[in-house]
Amino acid sequence: MGIGGISPIQLIIILVIVLLIFGTKKLKGLGGDLGGAIKGFKKAMKEDDKAEKLDQAEEQVTETVEEVADTVKKEADKEST
Numbered sequence: 773m774g775i776g777g778i779s780p781i782q783l784i785i786i787l788v789i790v791l792l793i794f795g796t797k798k799l800k801g802l803g804g805d806l807g808g809a810i811k812g813f814k815k816a817m818k819e820d821d822k823a824e825k826l827d828q829a830e831e832q833v834t835e836t837v838e839e840v841a842d843t844v845k846k847e848a849d850k851e852s853t
Contacts, residue, residue: 778786791799 794802
């Protein structure tokens with residue numbers, strides 16, 4: 773038993789039939805298109821991860837700025853009393 777219940781002989785027969793139907797030029801073009809699609813998908817995933825990390829960093833900076841502003845305000849109130 774091979775991949776997904778298909779024996780290696782059956783797989784070879786299927787590949788030969790596909791080659792006869794589409795031809796080598798068309799398969800080469802399809803392979804290139806598929807490779808480009810996978811590359812674009814990976815790039816989009818990396819950009820999404822970068823955007824998510826950037827959003828997290830922005831939230832942390834905002835929280836830190838708010839904490840510093842609160843501390844400065846408290847210290848200013850202490851000095852004015």
